[in-house]
Amino acid sequence: MTAKSVYPDKSVCLIKEIGDGVIPCAIPYMIHTLSDPKQNAVGNMPLENAGIDVKVGKVVSLDVKTHTVTLESGEVFSYERLVLATGTDTIMPPIPGVDKEGVFTIRKSMSAMTALREIVHKSKRVAIIGGGFIGAEFADELSKASDVEVHLIEIMPKLLYNAFDDEFCDEIAQVLYKLGIKIHTSHSVLSIDGNNSAESVTLDDGKKIPVDMVLVSIGAKPAGKIAEDAGLRIVENGSIWVDEYMRTSTENIFAVGDCAVKRDFFTRKAAPVWLASTATAEARNAGTNIFGIRVLHQIQGTIAAFSTQIGGVSFASAGMTCRTCEKEGFRIVTATAVAPDRHPGMLPGARELKVKLVFADRSGILLGGQVSGGPSVGELINMIALAIQKKVTVRELDMMQIATHPLLTSAPTVHPMIGAAHQALAMMRASVK
Amino acid sequence: MTAKSVYPDKSVCLIKEIGDGVIPCAIPYMIHTLSDPKQNAVGNMPLENAGIDVKVGKVVSLDVKTHTVTLESGEVFSYERLVLATGTDTIMPPIPGVDKEGVFTIRKSMSAMTALREIVHKSKRVAIIGGGFIGAEFADELSKASDVEVHLIEIMPKLLYNAFDDEFCDEIAQVLYKLGIKIHTSHSVLSIDGNNSAESVTLDDGKKIPVDMVLVSIGAKPAGKIAEDAGLRIVENGSIWVDEYMRTSTENIFAVGDCAVKRDFFTRKAAPVWLASTATAEARNAGTNIFGIRVLHQIQGTIAAFSTQIGGVSFASAGMTCRTCEKEGFRIVTATAVAPDRHPGMLPGARELKVKLVFADRSGILLGGQVSGGPSVGELINMIALAIQKKVTVRELDMMQIATHPLLTSAPTVHPMIGAAHQALAMMRASVK
Numbered sequence: 001m002t003a004k005s006v007y008p009d010k011s012v013c014l015i016k017e018i019g020d021g022v023i024p025c026a027i028p029y030m031i032h033t034l035s036d037p038k039q040n041a042v043g044n045m046p047l048e049n050a051g052i053d054v055k056v057g058k059v060v061s062l063d064v065k066t067h068t069v070t071l072e073s074g075e076v077f078s079y080e081r082l083v084l085a086t087g088t089d090t091i092m093p094p095i096p097g098v099d100k101e102g103v104f105t106i107r108k109s110m111s112a113m114t115a116l117r118e119i120v121h122k123s124k125r126v127a128i129i130g131g132g133f134i135g136a137e138f139a140d141e142l143s144k145a146s147d148v149e150v151h152l153i154e155i156m157p158k159l160l161y162n163a164f165d166d167e168f169c170d171e172i173a174q175v176l177y178k179l180g181i182k183i184h185t186s187h188s189v190l191s192i193d194g195n196n197s198a199e200s201v202t203l204d205d206g207k208k209i210p211v212d213m214v215l216v217s218i219g220a221k222p223a224g225k226i227a228e229d230a231g232l233r234i235v236e237n238g239s240i241w242v243d244e245y246m247r248t249s250t251e252n253i254f255a256v257g258d259c260a261v262k263r264d265f266f267t268r269k270a271a272p273v274w275l276a277s278t279a280t281a282e283a284r285n286a287g288t289n290i291f292g293i294r295v296l297h298q299i300q301g302t303i304a305a306f307s308t309q310i311g312g313v314s315f316a317s318a319g320m321t322c323r324t325c326e327k328e329g330f331r332i333v334t335a336t337a338v339a340p341d342r343h344p345g346m347l348p349g350a351r352e353l354k355v356k357l358v359f360a361d362r363s364g365i366l367l368g369g370q371v372s373g374g375p376s377v378g379e380l381i382n383m384i385a386l387a388i389q390k391k392v393t394v395r396e397l398d399m400m401q402i403a404t405h406p407l408l409t410s411a412p413t414v415h416p417m418i419g420a421a422h423q424a425l426a427m428m429r430a431s432v433k
Numbered sequence: 434m435t436a437k438s439v440y441p442d443k444s445v446c447l448i449k450e451i452g453d454g455v456i457p458c459a460i461p462y463m464i465h466t467l468s469d470p471k472q473n474a475v476g477n478m479p480l481e482n483a484g485i486d487v488k489v490g491k492v493v494s495l496d497v498k499t500h501t502v503t504l505e506s507g508e509v510f511s512y513e514r515l516v517l518a519t520g521t522d523t524i525m526p527p528i529p530g531v532d533k534e535g536v537f538t539i540r541k542s543m544s545a546m547t548a549l550r551e552i553v554h555k556s557k558r559v560a561i562i563g564g565g566f567i568g569a570e571f572a573d574e575l576s577k578a579s580d581v582e583v584h585l586i587e588i589m590p591k592l593l594y595n596a597f598d599d600e601f602c603d604e605i606a607q608v609l610y611k612l613g614i615k616i617h618t619s620h621s622v623l624s625i626d627g628n629n630s631a632e633s634v635t636l637d638d639g640k641k642i643p644v645d646m647v648l649v650s651i652g653a654k655p656a657g658k659i660a661e662d663a664g665l666r667i668v669e670n671g672s673i674w675v676d677e678y679m680r681t682s683t684e685n686i687f688a689v690g691d692c693a694v695k696r697d698f699f700t701r702k703a704a705p706v707w708l709a710s711t712a713t714a715e716a717r718n719a720g721t722n723i724f725g726i727r728v729l730h731q732i733q734g735t736i737a738a739f740s741t742q743i744g745g746v747s748f749a750s751a752g753m754t755c756r757t758c759e760k761e762g763f764r765i766v767t768a769t770a771v772a773p774d775r776h777p778g779m780l781p782g783a784r785e786l787k788v789k790l791v792f793a794d795r796s797g798i799l800l801g802g803q804v805s806g807g808p809s810v811g812e813l814i815n816m817i818a819l820a821i822q823k824k825v826t827v828r829e830l831d832m833m834q835i836a837t838h839p840l841l842t843s844a845p846t847v848h849p850m851i852g853a854a855h856q857a858l859a860m861m862r863a864s865v866k
Contacts, residue, residue: 039777277834346467375808399728401732
């Protein structure tokens, strides 16, 4: 869309493998929340209206010398510029029985997901392997049926361990627990058992959980095979190497989204963070720069900005957590503030809003933030995300002007983002006495 | 609170005129939304817990030579540093009959507002003079009683004319119209008529509106009298002159909040914008700098960040509107994007979210933003407010990484803040062909 808009005289062709696509992030909500899963369909209309040719087909090879790609059908397309946006492949763990009937994973097609919906609606006992965002969101969604038993199995000590610090992970687990989800953290699955189809899963402590179906959501890896076969440089996690402007190691070929290497905003190390919002920002970058660099150093690494809603409580994170700071050797000051998200807090609909901020201890630069509360969390984390991207300091946040309203936000005197900054400043003062 | 926290060895005394204070921004919601107006009380607990002495009394004079203030009671307090935070006085227009019984205005005390509530509950026909934020919010709130006729009278061509561009003003008027409010824009009040108490108001076109009560909300002016009498420099709107660190023209005396001069962020002209969020930021600035400058140039002028909710629709504005840009000679590019605030838009509870952004046409620096939609508007405007304060450019917004989630935000491909930036960029490209 961006390339066509910036270079309207060029013809743009989008080749995609899945003809009946869906909005990926909303897949969990195709089970119950959406009355009809078709409501989550993604059509070609916006592309076609923009003058983009859409071709459904599977690309099987790329020839960088002849500047062509070949489809499974035998069709050959030539290009002046090529953009690889092949996304990720789902990781299936090497668990005995993982190939049995009744073991599912997330596929980004309407047909696969409507089939999954039907099976889920018939299942009374579900095991979900993997307690990241997808696993937690699916557990929440499945619990909306009154008579289903859901087991959420996570190998790490906490759910959503890579996105949040302990107290937020615990809050999420508590919400799921109240929904009746059985949570098995620090546990792996030894085997999926049954004759033809999955009848139980066995945990590493020997516990056997009877199931009607199993959903695997342990993660994904960049889909770089076409690029690798064509000789493009492949780096960490099997992702395609790109420079700051999404250019691969091979002239005239770009890569964007989950297949392109992600670097961390603060360390520039490869970061296994695959997000639609990062992908679309990269797409706008590549689209603008595709016939010459016109946007300089705009994608300086991913800040890993996540948000979710579990059991009606919103959770979000952006930038570094205390856990990642510890791991990466960042010396920090951190503070948490809590306030009602309306003022006074007695107003109908008021929710508790919690903001935790992480700052570099000397420069006071904001490294990360985590939030929980009502629906305002969704855009509040984006203010924090912008602050991280602009390297805003604790002092700037303390002096920040915001809009407040009784029915929409915390009081200006206690807005927890400013409150957390204000507290952190006091701690920094105390430490340099 | 800040001064006490930064200088814990100093004693801090707060002298306030009103003993039974309320949260000012929530005053409209004391009529119906809050089941008990007492829920909007502001107590002294947080101040006293922080070790601050609270004194209720009216200061009648300030002697800058002897470093003392005198109360109506005759009590005298001496100071090392003095902070004036006297706020605003309500403006009463010179309309014949404005002093009749049944004509009210907003007072920031529990006793006055519970009295007003009782009178409102008995009134069937109410005229509100002044269609700014307070007038519009009161009209919305009053309409929650089924059998009341509310007239909203505004001298400017649109409601909330100083905060929004026409299309947002019109949307607000439409919402109020649907609630049954009678709107009289471009009209002034010639007289308030009746024997002892207000029985009707007469508009400038001769129309007579029968009323049981009148609420005046045409605005406020800085309460600078004590400062003026003491010889401090007074500037535009009767406000107290302050430097970047909230220091007045007289040594050791600071002024913060509505009584201190507000300068516009972009022009540095005096700006008649009195907001709790600006006031609290200034308070933190003065509190930190009161015994020596420790925070540099942090309050660089007000960006006028407003939010409100009218008839369940949220509206917000920050920075310059097209109207103010036109008036001040700013050459701009502006774009508006609309998308559902969930994705897919068929998800339950989805609302239309509209974002208008205003950029300087060459530098691409963000000058302002206006938003309407669901409750996410409350924090979305704060992301825009931060972007304005950090002088973020249209290119940075176009490349911005955000968190998105189906139940919390627009899709990453169509988030209207990024969408508006993306459109504005395309217009800038087109104009430099």
